[in-house]
Amino acid sequence: MQPTGCPYPHHQKGETMQFDCGETEEKRPRVIVWFSRGAASAIAGALTLQKYSPEQCMFVCCDTGAEHPDSDRFEADIVKRFNMPITHLISKKFKTVWEVWEKRKWLAGIEGAPCTSEMKIKPRLDFQEPGDIHIFGYTADKADQIRANRLRMNYPDLKIETPLIDAGLFKEHVLQIIANMGIKLPLTYVLGFPNNNCIPCSKATSPNYWALVRKHFPDEFYRMAKLCRKFGARLTRINDIRIFIDEIPADWPTTTPIMPSCDFLCGLAEMGLNDHHPEGGNDADT
16 A cells, blocks of 8 residues: 655755655744843743743853853853753954953943943844744843833834733742752852843943942942043933942932732743753752
């Protein structure tokens, strides 16, 4: 008896092939998790691995050259847990955000900061392909939702997904989920910073943030203060008056750590993640 159906020829994984029966196998799009080495993008990646095949997914990080050294440890823990390598992108022109600031001679403005454009946006645009699905770790916090909406408006042709917003997960939720996985949070969260970003972030305007940088990272603070004076950049304000960061009073309060917390929605997300623990990904050491 002759076999029925269309025989599938041998072919390379991911290629588009014409079958004998005239059907075409569509090439699956790349699913790019933009991993910023923080808790939110890590959990966004975990939720993405629930939705898409791991073979489709890529964890990609844009290097800035200005993050806390503990970010290397956290990244290694995420690689081990999810069994996913991290692809690193670098700027073709600059090695660190400090080099961007010093050569471009400005720190931040209404339209953002040159470091974001040079160290993150340009490498991403060079790397992305038509049809890619882009995963961003914006949380359900109001400020993040605004940022996500702005991203969609600025790049209407991109296929953007924000799984944390879709799941109703806030910053305190993702911190708790990371902790429940047995993974130590990046040190910056423990110190009171809301994100595991560059130290310092030139886009920050809160005097509490800059007081925290001054407390824990005085070398970086005073290096930035010197640049602010050089470029005339008043990055912060007190009583609605713009000031230089080295004018912040010595006793000014700092930001406090976000306390990890988990509610019903957080619990539902965790249940799904536990069901989808990637093969070969063991809990990281605490």
